[in-house]
Amino acid sequence: MPQTWTPLLIGVVGAAVLLYGISKTAMPVLGVLAGPVLAAALGPTTASAFAVPLLIAGDLVALSIYRQHADWKLIWRIVPGVLVGFVITAFMFAFIDQHIVARILGVLILISVLLELWQRRQARQAAAASAHTGIAEADPHVNRAAAAFFGTLAGMTTMAANAGGTAMTLYLLKMRVPMLAFMGTSAWFFFILNVAKVPIVVGLGLLDGQSLLADLAYLPIMLIGAALGIVVFRRMNQSFFANLALTLSAIASIWLIIHG
Helix, strand or coil: CCCCCCHHHHHHHHHHHHHHHHHHHCCCCHHHHHHHHHHHHHCHHHHHHHHHHHHHHHHHHHHHHHHHHCCHHHHHHHHHHHHHHHHHHHHHHCCCCHHHHHHHHHHHHHHHHHHHHHHHHHHHHHHHHHHHHCCCCCCCCCCHHHHHHHHHHHHHHHHHHCCHHHHHHHHHHHCCCCHHHHHHHHHHHHHHHHHHHHHHHHHCCCCCHHHHHHHHHHHHHHHHHHHHHHHHHHCCCHHHHHHHHHHHHHHHHHHHHHHC
C-alpha cells in the first residue's frame, strides 16, 4: 500500500471504489472501467489485492437483492469456458507480453460487441417482417457455442486485465436474459470468482493487515456506490439497460486496445 495517502490519491481511489459499488447493483461492466483507475493509482498488483475484499462486500450487497433471480443454468454453462480461459491466458503469458494479450482481448470484445449490435438489428428486421407476414419469430434459445466462447473470454479477461465483467455482460446479453436475471446471475458468478481469488492473493502475501485497514476505510464508499446503483437500476428499462451495457462494453474494449 502507498506510504503516503495524498488528497488526490484518496479521491482517485474513492472514485474507483464508488464505480465498483455502482457496478455491483446496476451495471457489472462498470467495474471494468474502475479497474484501470485503481491500477493507475495503486499499481496493478496492489490494486488487485486491495479490491478483492471490497468486491466481495459489493457482491454480498448484490446477492441480498438479486440472488433469487439467478439463472444457474447459464452460470454452469459458462464455468468450463472460464477454466479454459485461465489455462490459455497462463500459457500466453509465458510467451507474450501481458499488455499485448490485453489488447488482443480488447479486439475480441469489440468484435463481439459489433456482432451483437448486428444480430440485434437483424432480429428487429425479422420481427418487423413477421408482423407483415404473420410468421412469429422463434424464441431465443441458449447457444452453447456462445457460452463456451464467452466463458473462455471471461476467464482470459479476468486473468489478463481484471475485465471479466465485459465478457459476462456480452454473454448474458447474447442469452437475452431479463434485467433481474442478468443481475442475479452476475452477482453469483462474480461472488464465486472473487472468493476464489482470496487464497491466491493471501498466498502471494498481497493481502495483509495494512491492505485490510484501507479496505475498511473505503467500505462506506463501496456501500454508497451500491446504494446509488440500486436507485439507478430501478429507473432503467430493458432496452436502455441493454444499450448501456453494450456501450460500456465497447468503451472497455477500446480502453484495453489502447492501454493494454
